Amino acid sequence: MDDAQLKAGLEELGIDEDSWRLVALLPLVQVAWADGEIQPMERRIILGVAQTRGLAEGAGLAKLQGWLTDRPSAEAFHTARELFKGLATGLGDEGTGLLGEIVAFSEGVAQAAGGLFGEDPVTDPERDALQEITTMLGVEDSPSWAELCEDLGL
Secondary structure (H helix, E strand, O other), rough: OHHHHHHHHHHHHHOOOOOOHHHHHHHHHHHHHHOOOOOHHHHHHHHHHHHHHOOOOOOOHHHHHHHHHHOOHHHHHHHHHHHHHHHHOOOOOOHHHHHHHHHHHHHHHHHHHOOOHOOOOHHHHHHHHHHHHHHHHHHOOOOOHHHHHHHHHH
16 A cells, blocks of 8 residues: 555545544444444543554544544445555554554453343454454454553553
């Protein structure tokens, strides 16, 4: 993916060059919206990742808040995954690590709001979204959600 394609994709998502890091958060947002609504703990995790990783500041934070209020389109989720993979791939081993972290954070979002009375905390729509994200990003191994919780103070 060349610079022109990256810039066009960012513009398509309404993201400017100052807030391009937001594309990393759309997989988490996709999982949160998978069952039709965002739960408070899912929102907390996404905002925590944004803050601890410096992915949404200023106008970027406002854009993220918009995604947490109004569900982005399936096309926006797809475009963001392509852009994030393209950006991360250009970073070599560091980028591979970032892809794995985003998958782990997405799994954490899926586990955040369910599981009452011993039920599986991950719904079928969330599981489908996770599979789509993992496949598209090409992640075979990611850190565990538990390993990343401490970073978020959860």
